[in-house]
Amino acid sequence: MRAFQVSQMGAGYAKGEFGEAEAPLLEKGFVLVAVDAASLNSADLRVVGGELTGRFLHKNVKPLIPGYDFAGTVIESADPGFAVGDEVFGFLPYSPSNSAGTLAGQVAAKADSIAKKPEGVSMLHAAMLGTAGATALQGLRDKLRVTRGQRVLINGGSGGVGSFAVQVAKELGATVVATCSAAKAAAVREMGADEVIDYKTTSIKALPGPFDAIFDAAATSSFAECGVLLTKTGRFMTTLPSLGLLTGKLRAAVSSRSCDVIIVKSTPADLAQLADWIAAGKIKVAGESVPFDEVKKGFERLDSGKVVGKVGVSMSKG
Incomplete structure (x- = not known):
């Protein structure tokens, strides 16, 4: 082959x-x-x-x-x-x-x-959905336990994972604040973000918290940097293991907050849920x-x- x-x-x-x-x-x-x-x-x-x-x-x-x-x-x-x-x-x-x-x-x-x-999803879109869509869904639903009415920060809302995370968070009923460059802000707003902030001009520590959950889709932040933006029981999650993650877990352990990393798995139920949302026009690739x-x-x-x-x-x- x-x-x-x-x-x-x-x-x-x-x-x-x-x-x-x-x-x-x-x-x-x-x-x-x-x-x-x-x-x-x-x-x-x-x-x-x-x-x-x-x-x-x-x-x-x-x-x-x-x-x-x-x-x-x-x-x-x-x-x-x-x-x-x-x-x-x-x-x-x-x-x-x-x-x-x-x-x-x-x-x-x-x-x-x-x-x-599903018939309503192209082969190309199905292939583009897998890892990124499942990471967004499993991270927001299972790790961050996002529910309706919560306030969520997506760090890196324009990337592969981030673009799905913005949309999945909205499907879960959250208010979404996303970071990205100014050049990509319009696209992220189209995905459903309630507020989009240029990470080049606003540091993550200066973002308008508090947040119930922070999804570090870009893997460029840490609990040490943005833990202060969380509510008292807020949750932070990144997409890449690092030494900073271990430090974050220790910091979170002495509070009622949490710090974790998503290890994505390909499961039929999650893939089907994501594809059904696409077929129904609820999220886009x-x-x-x-x-x-x-x-x-x-x-x-x-x-x-x-x-x-x-x-x-x-x-x-x-």
């Missing part, structure tokens, strides 16, 4: 090449999917760039096929819940045990980690896409920080 590969973790996307790779083997409880679309995440940059955190997100195989998110058609099934021809979507596990990648013609996925794609042949350009766009939302990859030649 055709795949985009880097020679090893740390080689960087600029040195990636297209080539032939062995098709994945089908194991019991898995389905083999012909990939119609994929999408890129910051984790992909960390993996191909060889960052320390990247080594906890993917097995260091040589060569390495990047990519976690996908949507496609089942071409072989070893699970009774899926049949050949089913259109499905989801994402691979963020784990050092994962040796697969979705920037390829086929991917083998665990049947209990994918969902059937923000971003842009590139054809598979131009995946390096997609990496460049993601790396530039100029994209509002996600970067999708269309595998079709049509």
